[in-house]
Amino acid sequence: MTAPLELAESNPILCQAIANRIATAPQQRIPFTEFMDLALYHPQYGYYVTHPQGIQNDFLPSPHLGADFGELLAEQFAQMWQICDRPHRFTLVEMGAGQGLIVQDVLRYLHRHHFECFEALEYLIVERSSAMIAAQQQRLQKLAESWGNLSWKHWDEIPPHSIVGCCFSNELVDAFPVHQIAIADGQFQEIYVTTPTQETNTNPFHFVETLAEPSTPRLTEYFDRLGLDFSTANYPNGYRSEVNLAALDWITTIADRLHTGYLLTIDYGYPAHRYYSPGRTQGTLQCYYQHAHHSDPYVAIGRQDITAHVDFTALENRGNSVACRRLALPSKDCS
Ligand SMILES: C[S@@+](CC[C@H](N)C(=O)[O-])C[C@H]1O[C@@H](n2cnc3c(N)ncnc32)[C@H](O)[C@@H]1O
Numbered sequence: 001m002t003a004p005l006e007l008a009e010s011n012p013i014l015c016q017a018i019a020n021r022i023a024t025a026p027q028q029r030i031p032f033t034e035f036m037d038l039a040l041y042h043p044q045y046g047y048y049v050t051h052p053q054g055i056q057n058d059f060l061p062s063p064h065l066g067a068d069f070g071e072l073l074a075e076q077f078a079q080m081w082q083i084c085d086r087p088h089r090f091t092l093v094e095m096g097a098g099q100g101l102i103v104q105d106v107l108r109y110l111h112r113h114h115f116e117c118f119e120a121l122e123y124l125i126v127e128r129s130s131a132m133i134a135a136q137q138q139r140l141q142k143l144a145e146s147w148g149n150l151s152w153k154h155w156d157e158i159p160p161h162s163i164v165g166c167c168f169s170n171e172l173v174d175a176f177p178v179h180q181i182a183i184a185d186g187q188f189q190e191i192y193v194t195t196p197t198q199e200t201n202t203n204p205f206h207f208v209e210t211l212a213e214p215s216t217p218r219l220t221e222y223f224d225r226l227g228l229d230f231s232t233a234n235y236p237n238g239y240r241s242e243v244n245l246a247a248l249d250w251i252t253t254i255a256d257r258l259h260t261g262y263l264l265t266i267d268y269g270y271p272a273h274r275y276y277s278p279g280r281t282q283g284t285l286q287c288y289y290q291h292a293h294h295s296d297p298y299v300a301i302g303r304q305d306i307t308a309h310v311d312f313t314a315l316e317n318r319g320n321s322v323a324c325r326r327l328a329l330p331s332k333d334c335s
Contacts, residue, residue: 007289011302014038014045015205018301022195022207029192031215033245035207036177039301041128047302048128048175052099052135070105073168073264077106078114080166080262090120091165093158093257095250096172097125100136103150104143122165123150124158161259168264173315174307176250178242179219180283182211185237188223188230190214193298207298218245225317226272234278241276241283242308248318255322263324269310276311284309 018038022030040047081090094102103123110118127133133152137144144150180191189211196208214220222243223230230239254263269275275284286293289304297306316326 007300008303010205010300011045011050012205014042014302015207017042017045018193018207019195019205022193027212029194029210029212032180032191032193032209033177035193036297036306039297039306040175040177042302043130045302046129047305049131050302052129052131067105067108069170070102071109073102074106074109074114076264077166078110078117081114081117081120084164084260086116086120087164088120089122089164090117091122091124091163091261093124093126093163093165093167095126095167095169096175097127097136098132098171100125100139102170103136103140107143107147121149125150125152126155126158127152155253155257158257160256163258164260166262166264167254167258168262168266170266171268173244173247173250173265173267173310174269175305176244176246178244178246178285178308179215180240180242180285181214181219182240183230183235183237184211186231188214188220190219191240205301207301216245219243222248222314223276226276226311226313228272228276236278236281239278239281241280242285244308244311244314247310247315251315251318251324252322255319255324258324262327263319265315267310268307269312272311272313275309275313 018035021034021038022028038046041049043049077090077092081087084090092106097103103125107118107121107123110121125133125136127136137152140150182189182191190213192210192212192215193207194210196206222245251263274280282295285295285297285306285308287295287297287300287304287306289300319326
């Protein structure tokens with residue numbers, strides 16, 4: 001793994017919290033997904049909790065480049081509203097709204113260009129980070145007060161099969177914690193995170209990887225479903241990649257809340273055959289710190305973003321199994 005030289009120090013309190021979690025875990029190790037979850041979303045010290053105003057210092061999501069992104073989305077929402085027979089209530093659910101920039105661009109555009117659609121709108125934000133919610137509410141306070149149809153909800157507050165509209169996200173799924181898998185001695189293994197033994201550990205905030213049997217049968221089921229067999233000679237020892245099980249659960253939740261409408265998700269990723277190409281030996285995990293990227297999640301812990309590309313085939317398969325049908329061909333893969 002390579003890392004830029006000038007990274008911030010890891011957050012010591014967060015590292016201590018992760019080390020404590022490892023100390024109490026079975027066999028003193030946690031699956032990588034749990035490490036990533038704590039690094040990004042620890043309720044007090046995670047990256048998305050301590051950087052509510054600052055994620056654009058590390059990477060630049062499309063909405064930060066100008067209004068065009070939200071306006072293009074708005075044009076798409078207006079078309080969806082038409083296709084749904086112009087319902088009198090049309091709900092937009094933005095999931096993982098970051099700094100809340102898309103809301104204003106979408107609403108302004110629909111108000112100006114598709115007023116009937118605008119009049120039917122309700123806009124819900126589903127956001128995991130309480131600090132992000134506070135930042136969004138601060139930015140959108142005036143709008144929320146004057147318009148009245150904008151609110152923040154947890155999935156539990158949205159009744160099953162209640163949404164007529166569109167659930168959408170931008171750069172959300174690549175921010176979900178992922179499992180990491182590896183091939184070692186021809187065996188399919190999972191990557192766990194642990195602390196070095198007391199004798200060898202001079203740095204209390206040092207984490208190391210260890211390989212073991214998968215923590216959940218869902219990992220092997222995932223690849224069975226994709227028809228991928230890691231026991232073939234194509235996959236070299238040392239091969240590693242990511243599995244986003246949280247994304248599958250997320251699709252199931254959305255399908256449960258949707259009555260009629262769409263799920264639109266915009267992200268970085270590949271179809272499975274490219275994602276798990278034997279040549280992509282080091283997976284897709286990337287860390288972002290002040291617009292530099294590298295692949296070492298064990299530095300600048302709590303101060304850098306960690307992402308993994310999305311396997312669109314797995315999303316599509318899960319969608320099919322929960323009665324969601326893919327509507328358009330995915331755009332060209334980016335590599
Ligand atoms: C990379 S940022 C993208 C922000 C925004 N969509 C944009 O394009 O600027 C990811 C956002 O998703 C939020 N998030 C992560 N996991 C989530 C989840 N399970 N449900 C809702 N929001 C989540 C993060 O807190 C953060 O606000």
